[in-house]
Amino acid sequence: MTDSGTALRERLDRDELLVCPGVHDPLTAGVADAVGFDAIYMTGYGTSLSKTGYPDAGFITMPEMIDNAATIQERIDVPLIADADNGYGNATNVIRTVREYINAGVGAIHIEDQTFPKRCGHTKGRQVIPREEAVGKIEAAADVRDDRAEDFVLIARTDARGTGDGSLDEAIGRANDFLEAGADVAFVEGPTDESELERIGREVSGPLVYNFVGDLGSSPYVDLSSLDEWGFDLVIFPIASTLSTIPNVHADLSAFADDPVGAMQAIDDEFNAQPVGSLHEFAGFPEVVDWERQYLPDEEQDKYAGSLGDDPESE
Structure with a gap:
C-alpha cells in the first residue's frame, strides 16, 4: 500500500469537499505544498506544455508523465492525484500504467475513456471508446490496485458528454459502470451547467470529482458549497499553476x-x-x-x- 493512497483515502472520507490545486512540475508543487493543501493535483495539460512545449493533444508519453508525477510526489508532503490520460493504450497497457504510477508513490490517478490520441477534456473533437472496452480498462486498473496497493485511489473519468453525439445519460451510465467495475471515484468530464452537476450528484452512485477549469472549458463556475451539497467529494483546479x-x-x-x-x-x-x-x-x-x-x-x-x-x- 502507498502511504499517499492511505492518506488520500482518509481525506476523502472526511465530511468535507477536498480541494486540490493543479501543478505542472516539482517547482510549482513545492509552492502549493508551502501554502498548505491536503492534496495536490498534477495536471496533464500543464505537464505536456511544460515538459514538451505541446498542448494536451496526445503528444506526451507515459514515461514522461510518470517521471513528472514521481518527482512531484517526492517534493511534497501530501498525496498527489495524477492525470493518467487514457492509460496509454488498451486494457493490457493500462496494467503497466497503473503499476508504474503505484511505483511512483502517488496517491491516485484518473484514467479516461477517450480514444488515442486523446486531447484536453474541454476542447472540441474528443472521441470515446466503446463502453464495454472502457469498462474492461477500469477492471484491469482495479485488479492492479487490488494486487499491488489496495489503498491506491482509482478515479475513472468519462468524456462521453463532450463528444459530437454525447449525452449526459451516456456519461452517467458510464460513470456508474466504472464504479461497478472497481473504480473508487467517478469523474464526469464537461457538464455544461449547474442542473447537469446536480443530476450527476443525484444519479452517480459513488464518490465524485469535479474538474474546475474556469473560462478555458465548458464547465461552469460554481460555489464550492454547492458542489458539496450536490454530493461531490473532490474538486480539482487543474491548470491553476500553469495559468x-x-x-x-x-x-x-x-x-x-x-x-x-x-x-x-x-x-x-x-x-x-x-x-x-x-x-x-x-x-x-x-x-x-x-x-x-x-x-x-x-x-x-x-x-x-x-x-x-x-x-x-x-x-
Whole structure:
C-alpha cells in the first residue's frame, strides 16, 4: 500500500469537499505544498506544455508523465492525484500504467475513456471508446490496485458528454459502470451547467470529482458549497499553476526587455517579500548541508571555511 493512497483515502472520507490545486512540475508543487493543501493535483495539460512545449493533444508519453508525477510526489508532503490520460493504450497497457504510477508513490490517478490520441477534456473533437472496452480498462486498473496497493485511489473519468453525439445519460451510465467495475471515484468530464452537476450528484452512485477549469472549458463556475451539497467529494483546479505562471513570467520578462537591471531588482524585491524564504531555503539547501554533516567525513566541512557565496543555513 502507498502511504499517499492511505492518506488520500482518509481525506476523502472526511465530511468535507477536498480541494486540490493543479501543478505542472516539482517547482510549482513545492509552492502549493508551502501554502498548505491536503492534496495536490498534477495536471496533464500543464505537464505536456511544460515538459514538451505541446498542448494536451496526445503528444506526451507515459514515461514522461510518470517521471513528472514521481518527482512531484517526492517534493511534497501530501498525496498527489495524477492525470493518467487514457492509460496509454488498451486494457493490457493500462496494467503497466497503473503499476508504474503505484511505483511512483502517488496517491491516485484518473484514467479516461477517450480514444488515442486523446486531447484536453474541454476542447472540441474528443472521441470515446466503446463502453464495454472502457469498462474492461477500469477492471484491469482495479485488479492492479487490488494486487499491488489496495489503498491506491482509482478515479475513472468519462468524456462521453463532450463528444459530437454525447449525452449526459451516456456519461452517467458510464460513470456508474466504472464504479461497478472497481473504480473508487467517478469523474464526469464537461457538464455544461449547474442542473447537469446536480443530476450527476443525484444519479452517480459513488464518490465524485469535479474538474474546475474556469473560462478555458465548458464547465461552469460554481460555489464550492454547492458542489458539496450536490454530493461531490473532490474538486480539482487543474491548470491553476500553469495559468498563473504564464502571465506572471510574461509580465516580468516584458519589463526585463525594457530595463533588465530595473526589472531584475523588482523581481528580487518581489521574491524577497514572499513568505517561502530565500530561493536556496525553498529549494532545500539547508537540508543538503545537514546531510553533508551527517554522512560525509568531517574534513569535508572544511570547504565552507573562507568560501564565498550565500550561506543557506543563515537564511
